[in-house]
Amino acid sequence: MTQNTMQSQKSNLAKLLATENIQVLQNQVKTASFDVKDRVLTIPFFQHNDNNVIDMLIAHEVSHALHTPSKSWVDMKDRSDEFRSFVNVLEDTRIDKLIQKKYPGVVQNYLKGFDSLLKENFFGTKDRNLNDYSLIDRINLWYKSSKTLPITFKPKEKVFINAIEKLKTFKDVLKLAEDILGYCKEELKNAKQETVEIYTPVAEEGEKTDLNTEQSESKDVNDKLDAWVNKNTEVKDKPEKDKLTKTGQTGNGANGTTKLTAVTNEVFTDPKLFDLKKSSRAYAKLNQVYLKNLIIPTAKFISDNQKKYLETGKKFPTYKLGLQECEKKFTQFKNKSIPVVNYLVKEFEMRKNARLHARASNDKTGVIDPLKLHSYKFAEDIFKRITVVPNEKNHGMIFLLDWSGSMSNHLMPTVEQLLNLVWFVKKVNIPFSVYAFVNNNNDIDPKMKPFSSNNGELMVDQTTRLIQLFTHKLTKTQMLMSAKTLYTMAAYYADNYTRHNIFNSPSCEVPSPHGDYQLSSTPLDESLIAMDKIITMFKNQNKVDKTVLVCLTDGGANSLNGVVGSLGKEIHIKLGKNYVECNRWAITKELLTYLKKKHNIKTVGFYLVNNFKRLQHRIWHRPVNQIDKIKSIFNKEKVFADRESGYDVYYYVKSDLKVESSDLDKLTVDSKKSEIKRMFAKSMKGRLISRVLLQKFIKEVA
Numbered sequence: 001m002t003q004n005t006m007q008s009q010k011s012n013l014a015k016l017l018a019t020e021n022i023q024v025l026q027n028q029v030k031t032a033s034f035d036v037k038d039r040v041l042t043i044p045f046f047q048h049n050d051n052n053v054i055d056m057l058i059a060h061e062v063s064h065a066l067h068t069p070s071k072s073w074v075d076m077k078d079r080s081d082e083f084r085s086f087v088n089v090l091e092d093t094r095i096d097k098l099i100q101k102k103y104p105g106v107v108q109n110y111l112k113g114f115d116s117l118l119k120e121n122f123f124g125t126k127d128r129n130l131n132d133y134s135l136i137d138r139i140n141l142w143y144k145s146s147k148t149l150p151i152t153f154k155p156k157e158k159v160f161i162n163a164i165e166k167l168k169t170f171k172d173v174l175k176l177a178e179d180i181l182g183y184c185k186e187e188l189k190n191a192k193q194e195t196v197e198i199y200t201p202v203a204e205e206g207e208k209t210d211l212n213t214e215q216s217e218s219k220d221v222n223d224k225l226d227a228w229v230n231k232n233t234e235v236k237d238k239p240e241k242d243k244l245t246k247t248g249q250t251g252n253g254a255n256g257t258t259k260l261t262a263v264t265n266e267v268f269t270d271p272k273l274f275d276l277k278k279s280s281r282a283y284a285k286l287n288q289v290y291l292k293n294l295i296i297p298t299a300k301f302i303s304d305n306q307k308k309y310l311e312t313g314k315k316f317p318t319y320k321l322g323l324q325e326c327e328k329k330f331t332q333f334k335n336k337s338i339p340v341v342n343y344l345v346k347e348f349e350m351r352k353n354a355r356l357h358a359r360a361s362n363d364k365t366g367v368i369d370p371l372k373l374h375s376y377k378f379a380e381d382i383f384k385r386i387t388v389v390p391n392e393k394n395h396g397m398i399f400l401l402d403w404s405g406s407m408s409n410h411l412m413p414t415v416e417q418l419l420n421l422v423w424f425v426k427k428v429n430i431p432f433s434v435y436a437f438v439n440n441n442n443d444i445d446p447k448m449k450p451f452s453s454n455n456g457e458l459m460v461d462q463t464t465r466l467i468q469l470f471t472h473k474l475t476k477t478q479m480l481m482s483a484k485t486l487y488t489m490a491a492y493y494a495d496n497y498t499r500h501n502i503f504n505s506p507s508c509e510v511p512s513p514h515g516d517y518q519l520s521s522t523p524l525d526e527s528l529i530a531m532d533k534i535i536t537m538f539k540n541q542n543k544v545d546k547t548v549l550v551c552l553t554d555g556g557a558n559s560l561n562g563v564v565g566s567l568g569k570e571i572h573i574k575l576g577k578n579y580v581e582c583n584r585w586a587i588t589k590e591l592l593t594y595l596k597k598k599h600n601i602k603t604v605g606f607y608l609v610n611n612f613k614r615l616q617h618r619i620w621h622r623p624v625n626q627i628d629k630i631k632s633i634f635n636k637e638k639v640f641a642d643r644e645s646g647y648d649v650y651y652y653v654k655s656d657l658k659v660e661s662s663d664l665d666k667l668t669v670d671s672k673k674s675e676i677k678r679m680f681a682k683s684m685k686g687r688l689i690s691r692v693l694l695q696k697f698i699k700e701v702a
Contacts (some may be wrong), residue, residue: 014062017063017099018062023040027281053117060096067095068170082181086136097167114144135157138153140264143164163176284571287458289450289451289530289532290451291450301467351698395547397425400524400549410554433470437527439521450464467517523558524588525588532594532599547600551605552605553605553608571587602701603647605645606653615630639696
């Protein structure tokens with residue numbers, strides 16, 4: 001059994017013992033604690049191999065969590081270490097009795113677990129007479145052993161044992177701890193006085209006492225007293241011998257500097273019990289999302305960029321020509337996309353109808369069919385039938401576009417694919433919304449943060465913004481303007497950060513977009529955190545049953561910086577009711593899994609790669625024969641569908657693959673036969689490759 005599996009099983013055990021679905025967290029702590037408000041039990045990492053020991057300790061900690069008042073130790077912060085030690089022992093006896101009474105099955109765990117610890121000398125009792133221990137230690141060992149050790153108590157001490165049996169509340173524990181501590185102090189005081197009386201020399205009347213002999217005997221008395229104290233109590237601050245008098249000196253302990261504490265109770269903070277090699281954990285909750293501060297509306301996106309283009313075009317003629325050329329190319333692309341969109345619509349409707357037909361069933365109506373009456377003597381089925389088709393679910397789609405710097409090399413084909421998909425969902429009348437994420441504005445007002453930043457929450461990028469590029473609620477004019485603006489921005493970045501001249505003309509350049517919308521890094525995880533709220537809002541507003549989340553990216557997300565208020569290296573994020581371990585590379589996958597489970601959605605990813613080497617970098621951990629097979633598929637179809645990355649399906653797409661219909665519009669009446677043949681063959685090949693992707697996509701979303 002792996003360590004993680006064992007920890008998971010023991011966490012489930014703690015939940016069962018607690019009789020509620022409490023959160024059970026493990027961390028590098030010395031003792032358990034229970035958050036009453038959030039119902040979170042934190043237990044240490046146990047490294048002991050004996051299941052009885054671990055189960056005993058978990059039962060013990062769960063009982064503490066359920067029965068010990070949460071503020072008990074805080075309220076005693078000003079009390080002495082002695083008193084706290086006595087309270088700890090007595091409270092252990094009370095809560096152990098409660099958990100064993102509720103779950104008789106753990107009695108054997110306590111017996112066997114204690115026996116295992118005793119054999120390993122965890123209590124430091126090896127080769128020692130148990131009855132030589134102080135009263136509080138004998139009480140501790142007596143009850144920890146479930147009353148099996150050969151320990152005896154004086155008649156006076158049995159009064160306290162009877163009182164322990166009657167403990168019901170924590171207040172009872174506090175009162176009894178004071179009584180027992182007072183008794184132990186008095187006993188220690190008397191023992192010191194008796195020891196001094198026995199060993200102090202008494203001079204006869206008129207007899208002179210040898211000073212050296214008296215000092216020697218006094219020193220002998222002190223040594224024997226120290227030996228008794230060391231044997232029966234834990235000496236935290238050894239008294240200076242020259243300060244010890246015949247009657248003892250009042251100090252922090254029992255009339256001296258000796259402190260009365262239960263040395264046998266230190267086992268539960270003994271390093272040998274815990275796995276000290278485990279890294280500290282940081283437990284985090286997802287941040288609250290303020291959509292008003294996060295989302296940039298479509299109207300603002302259009303207005304900001306069009307204003308920037310207008311001002312730039314007036315100042316620089318080359319940019320004005322570039323904008324005109326961009327608009328011309330956009331119009332050509334839009335016209336060429338019509339057959340692609342029609343193809344998508346046809347595929348979608350065919351698959352939708354085929355699924356409905358497969359689900360259809362014939363039922364009897366209970367109404368006699370006159371056309372079947374003639375067969376009533378030899379056939380029982382003379383009733384009319386009706387074909388029943390289950391109600392079709394309403395579709396909805398949310399697109400998330402990666403607007404990071406690494407997208408520059410293939411931003412144009414990505415935007416073209418996105419626009420085709422947007423026009424497709426618009427035509428089939430599916431509710432949709434399209435967002436692009438950016439994080440390039442460091443001058444944001446702190447009051448306008450899109451995410452909360454409380455202790456115990458993820459340290460997210462507060463400069464993250466989601467640009468709402470499209471929604472089904474836009475007018476036709478707004479749709480067109482947003483598409484033109486997006487296409488122009490893609491054209492600017494299409495020349496790989498150089499001259500931004502896709503027209504190969506020094507007199508025709510594309511101006512840069514507004515500063516707030518320039519390429520940045522990749523706050524994908526922040527965007528997925530926001531999707532938790534956005535998906536809920538989208539489904540409620542549009543009465544959508546089946547939602548598909550489509551992410552178009554070219555790589556992984558920025559790594560989150562940790563957890564607010566914690567230095568833990570290992571992050572566990574609360575997703576739903578449970579905490580999930582998330583390293584740097586796993587957060588995106590876990591967030592997608594959480595969104596799918598919570599919202600019952602489908603997730604589709606598009607990862608654009610220049611070549612197979614980039615794809616191989618993402619699947620390096622797979623067997624060699626699988627990688628070779630993936631390479632063959634990718635080289636042939638220019639796309640590979642991966643189902644092991646957190647998405648329902650993740651398409652690795654050749655970044656220069658455009659979703660287009662044909663290039664035959666380039667032919668003229670003067671074209672030669674060979675040119676027509678070559679162009680037709682090229683066009684058909686391109687259409688087939690494009691349609692492989694389209695068919696795969698429609699199959700997932702229909």
